[in-house]
Amino acid sequence: MTDHIATEHTDHAEHAGNIVHFFETxxxxxxxxxxxxxxxxxxxxxxxxEVRGLSTIRKLFEHMFVQVKNPRFEVTETVQQGDQLFMTWNFLFHMPRYAxxxxxxxGATHFRLAPDGRVxxxxDYWDAAEELYEKLPLLGSLMRGLKHIARK
Structure with a gap:
């Protein structure tokens, strides 16, 4: 049984590398x-x-390229154990209308992998208020003001 676990870990380590490469490119x-x-x-x-299925996930990724300009991920850390992968990242992009x-x-992502290594x-875990809303011109001013009031 130990050999099976070691083999599974090695296989998923390779798949983890493929997942990181997919996001970074x-x-x-x-x-x-x-x-x-x-x-x-x-x-x-x-x-x-919150979606399920390849076609819907594909549409989400494709829509990202419509919403923002030059989107790209920089993976900063990964932790993989068995069929679990945790990845921290920076998502870099331009918002033509706002900045x-x-x-x-x-942010960070938790993945679970199938026996064939696919997700x-x-x-995804990231703070929409801090990481996105505060960067928008009007909404950002409101969010920063509310944060300032909450600190008092």
Whole structure:
């Protein structure tokens, strides 16, 4: 049984590297090939979405390229154990209508992997208020004001 666990760990370590590579090199074209990384009935959740299935996950990634300019992920840390992968990242992008400088959202993702190494569960954790809303012109002023009041 120990050999099976070690082999499984090694296999998932390789898959973890493939997942990191997918995110760090994500383009509109590669977003169309999510089936290489996600299983058919994969679950995806972030602060704005909760969906299941390849076609819906593909649409989320493709929509990201419509919403923001030059989106890219920098993976900063990964921890993999068995069929679990945890990844911290910086999401860098430009918001043409709101800011000229590159924006950064810091977050983390918890993945569960199928025996074939594809993602069956993807849950993003990041603070939408701090990482996104505070960077928008009008809403940002309101959010920063509320944060200041809450600190008093």
């Amino acid at each position: 994500l383009t509109l074209e590669s977003a169309a090939q999510v089936e290489r990384i996600y299983s058919e009935d994969a679950f995806f959740k972030d602060p704005f979405n 000229t400088q590159e924006q950064c959202i810091r 069956t569960y993807h849950r």
